[in-house]
Amino acid sequence: MNAQSSTKPALVAEGGSLALLHVAARIAVPVGAVGSLGLTLWAGRHNPSRLLLVLFALWVLSPFMALAVVNVVSKSWSVVSRATLHSVTLVLTLVSFAVYGGVHLRSATPNAFVFVVVPPISCLLIAIVVALATLASGKLSQTRLARRIFKGFSVLAMFGVLGAGVLLGALWLEHRTGLTLPTPTGSFAVGRAIYDWADDVHTDKLAPVPGTKRELLVWIWYPSAPRQSVAVGDYVPAQLRAEGAPPGSPIFRFLTRDVSKVHSHSIPNADVASQQRAYPVVIMRTGASLEVLTYSTLAEDLASHGYIVVGFDAPYRTGLVVFPDGRVIARTPENNPELFEGQPQAGRLNELLTAWTADIGFVLDRLERLNASDPAGKFTGRLDLTRVGVFGHSFGGAQAAQFCSQDSRCKAGIDVDGRPLGSVVQEGLHQPFMFLLSDQNSSDQEGRQVHADIHSIYDRLPRDGRFLIKIRGANHFLFSDDGALLKSHIVLGTLRMLGILGIDGRRQLAVTTYCVHSFFDACLKGTNVPPLKISSPLYPEIQVLE
Secondary structure (H helix, E strand, O other): OHHHHHHHHHHHHHHHHHHHHHHHHHHHHHHHHHHHHHHHHHOOOOOOHHHHHHHHHHHHHHHHHHHHHHHHEEOOOOOOHHHHHHHHHHHHHHHHHHHOOOOHHHHOOOOOOHHHHHHHHHHHHHHHHHHHHHOOOOHHHHHHHHHHHEEEEEHHHHHHHHHHHHHHHHHHHHOOOOEEEEEEEEOOOOEEEEEEEEEEEEEOOOOOOOOEEEEEEEEEEEEEEOOOOOOOOOOOOOHHHOOOOOOOOOHHHHOOHHEEEEEEEEEEEEOOOOOOOOEEEEEOOOOOOOOHHHHHHHHHHHHOOOOEEEEOOOOOOOEEEEEOOOOOEEEOHHHOHHHHOOOOOOOOHHHHHHHHHHHHHHHHHHHHHHHHHHOOOOOOOEEEEEEEEEEEOHHHHHHHHHHHHHHOOOEEEEEOOOOOOOOOOHOOOOEEEEEEEEOOOOOOHHHHHHHHHHHHHHHOHHHHEEEEEOOOOOOOOHOOOOHHOOOOHHHHHHHOOOOOOOOHHHHHHHHHHHHHHHHHHHHHHHEEEEEEOOOEEOOOEEEEOO
8 A cells, every 4th residue: 555655646647648648659650651751652642653652651651650669669667768758759750751851842853862861871870779768768778678679779770871871972982973964866966055135025934033034045066067076065054053053853863973073965156067058956855843954865966967957045034044144043833744644634834834845946046047147156057947846855845746736847746755735635736746655544533634645746747757666675754864864773773673763864765866856857958768667676665655
């Protein structure tokens, strides 16, 4: 009786604070898990692979699942040990949630590094705290079960720290390693020029300030006179790097390369090659709001085959535009086409499509002026504007199809793995056109609709001018330079294991460049290469679809 009465107040005193911590911990874990799951879905909403999104969600939720398990196991621990665990649970949940929420509120694009690094650090902290709490649990630490738990968590923490350190170290070293883009396969050297073109007549209807004049940063790759040595130049100009505008999607930046150590094959402001009087012109459009520079591999290869390739970045629509005079203009959230995925009839998406296709027309108008009289004399009379092609990737492919349906200056076009949008789906095309698809088929309603929209155009094309090709193993996101920059054996092996990547990114780009220049050779140069015979034993990944 006395023993019971003397012990009860102590238990009540200790149990009061512990009960509050216990209740708070039980609330914090599910709230943090649900919140982090929502942020994870936001961060991965543009990834076409459901498996990858599920794995990413499990990765971010892993600390909270570990906390839930530990809270169940710790029921037999001492009061002090459980109080310590619950305190860490609260702190860890709040800190993790604050980190993810801060990333979401601070930026319109997900920061891959944060979402990749926070979960393992959290799990390591849990392992360390559990080991220390078990050791500090007094009498319990003398039992065989406690010693096993302590030893297991200690080993887990040790190997976790070692594994995470090796992984991050390897990725950091690969990120800092120099790299050169794939070598162009044509016979010409490649030059590159940059222009700032302003439209004195039309305003930019998508600019946040009404009345803002349309202005584009235009990139031109072209056949150039070869140099004595192999041409290797900066991939991203120093000014662009200084303004913090490396190209590429943020989710791949940490997993790719430091762009200051990446080199291209373009010679800045070189003379146009003299082998021909004039060269066909191809307009190149990018996926979503990516910078044109992100597709340098495709542009350089096409230029090496005797084409003048023109791409452009538009303020408020391209991710980040750095003008030669130092102005830096970022995309506004309402001009991000990715926010309208799955809503093909959304008014804003149609406005974006209309603006981008109007810009293509403006660029062709300015190219006519440049061809008539280039102040620098470089391009005067060198552009054959009777032979114009347009191609683009993803949303850029939709732009190519829509523009070709509206403007007769387009003589041939290519949609690289993009969903057709706009009036072209109903009205069709009259020029030769190729659909170049990745190997990521979707059986859901949206995927079936994309397939139907492609065939709505393809089935009405002339039989000698329609081409539907799939690259076996190709991934939608690796048609850009990410296919070349994503060279980490660790990352590539993981992506292959998950079935996200079927072929090497550089191999995908090699197949793509072959298809693109072969198509334009047949349609713009009249080389009599039958596009339906585009299949080659050198590229068995090419599958011609009917």
